[in-house]
Amino acid sequence: MTSVESLPLFPLHKVLLPGAAMDLRIFERRYLDLVRDCGRSGTGFGVCLILEGSEAGAPATPAAYGVEALIENFDMGEDGLLSLRVRGHRRFHVVRTRVRDNGLVMADVEWLHSDEDLEILPEHALLGTLLQTMMEKVGTDISKLPARVFEHAGWVGWRLAQVLPITPLQRVSLLQENDVNARLQRLLEWID
Known part of the structure; x- marks a missing residue:
């Protein structure tokens, strides 16, 4: 049986892929808390495509598949917003979600297998x-x-x-x- 782990989600209107870099601007309290927690624990968070809803405000409905984002760099922009540079790592499948009191979507995920190192056919x-x-x-x-x-x-x-x-x-x-x-x-x- 596949083990299930808890992972905070950052739903977006774009898709993060394994190995790809993405820049994010963080301003909502739930995501500032997420970044703080990831920094303390040295872990990543999940990025999933939004199926319903928006990136800000009420919690959005995420797709059932996503990619773990690992923080590579961060900075405070001139506008006072936190800027992150993340890179896609492992793929996952969302088994179920729940929403914390602060509006952060948490997911129970199963990690998908890493790609085999195959030569192109x-x-x-x-x-x-x-x-x-x-x-x-x-x-x-x-x-x-x-x-x-x-x-x-x-x-x-x-x-x-x-x-x-x-x-x-x-x-x-x-x-x-x-x-x-x-x-x-x-x-x-x-x-x-």
Whole structure:
């Protein structure tokens, strides 16, 4: 049986993916408390797509799949708001949610398996080449990336899901997929 852990959620109108960075501006008390608690315990929090509701105010209804966000950096902006830089880590499935008195959504989550470190299949090699071309066109210095990274199926899949013009719900559907090759096949079909 899979163990279930409690995780505070930060529902958003965008999807955090494994390995992807995201900037957040924190101003609501519930999220300031969340950041404080994560800082004290050295843990992360969950980011899920909002299915109903908004990012501020009443607690929103989150999607059933999300990604753990680990805080990489924080700063106080000129406007006095806390700015965070987080990076996506582990995927999870929400089993159930509850709302604390302060409006923070807490979830009982099951952690999903990490991606296998598989080489990209020949039928998906085009996706690695496409990603490399896209990154070069936007000025990314790919010489600083590990050798052969564009041949790793999991890494290519998540980076493409991050940059392709797909919908947030399509990104959530990729979070649900445990098979890296099936994920790449879905991306290839969406590109066609």
